[in-house]
Amino acid sequence: MPAFTSLDRRPATAARALQLTGIRLDHRGGDGRPFRVLDLAGLAIPAGARVGLRGASGSGKTSLLHLVAGLIRPDAGSVSWGDMVVSDLSIGARDRWRQATLGFVFQDFHLIPELDVAANITLPLTFSHWRIGPAEHERAAMLAARMGLTDLRRKAGVLSRGEQQRVAIARAVLLQPALILADEPTASLDAAHAAEVGALLVEVATETGATLICASHDTALLARMDRRVELAAVPVVPVESAA
Known part of the structure; x- marks a missing residue:
């Protein structure tokens, strides 16, 4: 596959070390009482690392x-x-900071159904550009092609979940972010497309030196990571009564 083209109007942002220290995160249950979702003493991720988050549903991967x-x-x-x-x-x-640094593949995609594939992929550019130029359109088309998306004029609302997922991934890596976060990026894909998407995420991270963090149950995707972090579900104990 060809290397990614750069966007001349976007300055390069280098990956940096990521450090989480003494993390506690509480949510509120149906009765309004807080309970602990994450309790993490520390997590250090070097710049440019590829890290997989795994754990049972409810272990806090998305929250992290x-x-x-x-x-x-x-x-x-x-x-x-x-x-x-x-x-x-x-x-x-x-x-x-997110706009300058981050590409996020959400589990629920967050595409705009009325916009076509090209417009959804280039959506991040509308927040910082008055006009999307030829280089940006070319990169969006190249990413779509690498994702197997051949019709850029199809509306997102008529795409299959697998196609929507690939659009969401192309959008997340469009601006060559220094940090790529992906929440179950292969969950709606068959094995062949999941392998292609996993390869693409690793390739774009490697080509740009980005840090890549994937939360997934996909063992094949996790095997592509340099490191895997296991999250265990925190016992559901109301915060005020926890030790």
Whole structure:
């Protein structure tokens, strides 16, 4: 496969070490009482590493990705990207950090059904560009082709779940992010397409030097990672009565 083309108008952002320290995250149950979702003493991920998160459903894999992305803040502890403590940033600052640094493959895709494949892939560019130029369109088309998406004018709302997942992955890596987070990126794909997607995620991370963190039950995808982190479900004990 050809190497990814660069976007001249986007400055390179180098991957940095990721450090989670003393993480505790609580959610509220149906009765309104908080319970612990994550209790993680520490996790250090070097810049450019490829890490797989595995564990049973409910073990906190998605919550951990959301913490790393700055979409939520921990109830205790910190999340740092290099010398920047992301968990201490304001909402606006975290938004700007994500835009400059992060590509996220959400488990629920978050595509816009009324937009076509090309528009969904290039959507991140609309937040920082007045106009999407030929280089950006070319890269989007190249990514779509590598994903096996041949019709860029099909609306996202008529795509299969597997096709939607591939659009979401192409969108996440469009801007050559320094940090790629993927939540069950192969869950809606058959074995052949899952292998292609897993290879693509590793390739784009390697080609750009990005850090890649995948939460998955897919043993073949996890085998592509440099390191695997096992998350165990925290016993469901109301926070106020926990030791």
